Amino acid sequence: MKEYSGNLSAQGLRLAVVVSRFNSVFTEQLLQGALDAARRHGLDVEKDLAVVRVPGANEIPLAVKALLARPIFAGRPDAVVALGAVIDGATDHAMLINTSVARALAQLGLESGIPVLNGIVCAHSLDQALERSGSKAGNKGYDTTCAAIEMANLLGKSLPQEEK
Numbered sequence: 001m002k003e004y005s006g007n008l009s010a011q012g013l014r015l016a017v018v019v020s021r022f023n024s025v026f027t028e029q030l031l032q033g034a035l036d037a038a039r040r041h042g043l044d045v046e047k048d049l050a051v052v053r054v055p056g057a058n059e060i061p062l063a064v065k066a067l068l069a070r071p072i073f074a075g076r077p078d079a080v081v082a083l084g085a086v087i088d089g090a091t092d093h094a095m096l097i098n099t100s101v102a103r104a105l106a107q108l109g110l111e112s113g114i115p116v117l118n119g120i121v122c123a124h125s126l127d128q129a130l131e132r133s134g135s136k137a138g139n140k141g142y143d144t145t146c147a148a149i150e151m152a153n154l155l156g157k158s159l160p161q162e163e164k
Contacts, residue, residue, distance in 0.1 A: 006154030010043035013152050015145070016077040017049065018063045020084035022056035026121060026133040030083040033139030034119070037146050048073065057084035057120055058097050061104035068112045076114060078156055079148035083141050084120040085129050098122045115151035119144030 015038060019031045031051065038045050050072050054063050060082045067080055082105055088094045102118055109116035119140050123129035131137035 004154065004158045006150035006152070006158055008041050008146060008149055009153065010038055010041040010048075010149045012048075013043060013078045013149065013156075014048045014073045014075070015043060015050075015079055015081065015148060015152075016052065016064075016067045016072060017081045017083060017145075018052045018054060018060050018067070020055070020057045020060060020120075021053055023085035023087065023129070026085035026129045027083055029133040030085070030119060030121065030139065030141030033134060033141030033143075034081055034083060034145040036139075037142040037149070041146070041149055043149075050077070056097075057086050057101050060084060060120070061101060061108060064105065064108050064116055068108060068114055068116075076112075078152040079115040079117065080108075081117050081119055081141070081144050081148050083144070085133065086120060086122050087126060087129050088124045094122070113155070115148055115155060117144045117148045117151070 017034050020027050038049055052063050054060055064080050086094045086097050105116050105118045121129050121132045121140050132140045
């Protein structure tokens with residue numbers, strides 16, 4: 001039996017983080033978690049990490065698509081992390097945003113072959129958003145960045161390369 005898995009070494013990887021400014025009290029904590037994960041796992045954040053800020057979660061997929069098409073380093077990023085916070089209100093607006101953004105991010109990853117990880121907090125309340133942005137439920141930015149590092153290593157180094 002052959003088994004493949006990625007590892008959590010970010011050395012030599014190039015990561016992009018797209019972060020929403022809306023609900024910045026939460027998204028800035030998510031970004032700090034992402035930066036912490038990248039540093040702890042060996043990424044040179046000054047050289048190999050790009051942060052792109054967008055107005056809200058709905059704008060994240062378009063920015064990700066642009067990042068995947070343009071060389072922001074010496075080439076495309078090895079993985080992209082999407083960070084935002086969408087909190088339920090009195091209408092279905094939050095559900096519509098969460099669903100469309102999640103589908104778009106998944107599709108971008110599938111089409112590009114580059115891991116696109118969804119670290120958007122989808123919460124029913126401010127308390128839930130706070131819990132997922134760095135308090136008792138951890139930090140979704142940290143967790144998502146770890147997953148991005150692992151997937152970049154799996155797809156870039158661990159799986160057998162395509163035959164030409």
